[in-house]
Amino acid sequence: MRSLSSWSSENLPESMRLRGWRDALHAEVLEMDALPLQRDGFFGSIERCTLHCILPHQARGAPQKVLRSAAEIARGPRNAYYLLSQPQLPWRAVHVGRTSILQPGDSILIDSREPYEFDFGVGLDDLSVELPIDWVERWLPEPSRLIGRPLRGDAGWGLALRGIKEALVPRGLVDRPCSQDELIEDQLGGLLSLLDDVDGAQRPAMQVAYERSLQVMRARFMQPGLTAAEVAADAGLSLRTLHRAMAAQGQGYLTTLMTLRVEAAAGLLAQPRFRRLGVGEIGRRCGFTNASHFARQFHRQRQMTPQAFRAHALR
Structure with a gap:
């Protein structure tokens, strides 16, 4: 039977929770820092359960940034790759020169030998x-x-990767037979191999342009007034190419941008921890400049008002 390793700030005085959390990250994962994004109510917990070669973790906590600097890399003797995702919440990652906004269920592969910054703002x-x-x-x-x-x-x-990854919850692995470990690990490795297809020359040029544009939009959609010209510049495309790439996918720039913003807003509205935030504030955080525009766009895509969606999600 496997053992479950766990740590929680629950029994610490609030004044000691952040320090305890940082120490737990160093001991259980890697040398890195955590910066709280709210004044009070900080908490954190982590659970781990080792398989044959790989080590799944589950961490929960208050909004925060997690950073690993070159100095921390130099101090820490241990390195590995990490496959990260948040099943329910969006987040942002900066790593190897790439800034990515990840939606619930999206994954990202990290090399701990390179600095990174994770923004778990929600x-x-x-x-x-x-x-x-x-x-x-x-x-x-x-x-x-x-x-x-x-x-x-x-x-x-x-x-498929999301499915196998969300099955690797440490607490749920404790009672599974160890004889399945190598099979699970082979499935995970095989899926990573299938996803290793980033050679743009093997795909139509418009598809490549669309993917580059969408990656920039995912990283910047929450910025009010984001223009197609700004996205094209960040993606290394001409404005004409960006519009052609979007048209080839059957959606224009503005429709795509509004879809990203509404998806992010729906994710926040469905979370009990954001009950205290007004609907207008959630819209603002997702890039909408006023509440009425947010409500119209949300209703157009979800066929209900943001208020009705929240009431249904939280009942």
Whole structure:
């Protein structure tokens, strides 16, 4: 039977919780820092359960930033790859020169030998899997092609990856037979291999342009007034190419932008921890400049008002 390793700030005085959480991250995961994003009510917990080679973690906590600097990399003797996702909450990652907004269920592969910054602005509810360096490089001959790139969890092999990853909840692994470990790990490695397809030359040019544009939009959609010209510049495209790429997907720039904003707003409205935030404030955080515009766009896509959606989600 496997053992479950766990730590929680629950029994610590509030004044000691952040320090205890930082120490727990160092001991249970890696040398890194955590910066709270709210004045009070900080908390954190982490559980781990080792399989044959890989080590799933589940961490929960208050809104925070988690950072690993070059100095912390130099101090810490241990390194690995990490496959991270948040099943229920959006978050932001900055790693190897890429900034990514990840929606619930999206995954990202991180190399701990490179600095990173994670912004869990709406709360920490993370599932991560620690992957040995040699194990990853057996499945991915060139891991640099995949690290730091969002792996969408809503379709294709990314959806399959989401399914197996969300089954790796440490507490649920304790009673599973150890004889299944290598099978589980082979399935995970195989899915990473199938996702290692980032050679744009093998896909139509408009598809590549669309994917680059969408990645920028996912990183910046919450900025009010975001223009197609700004997205095109960030994606290294001409404005004409961006519009052609969007049209090839059957959606224009503004429709795509509004969809991203409404999806993010729906995620916040459905979370009990955000009850205290007014509907207008949630819209503002997702890039809408006024409440009436937010309400119209939300109703257009969800066929109900934001208030009705929240009431239904939280009942």
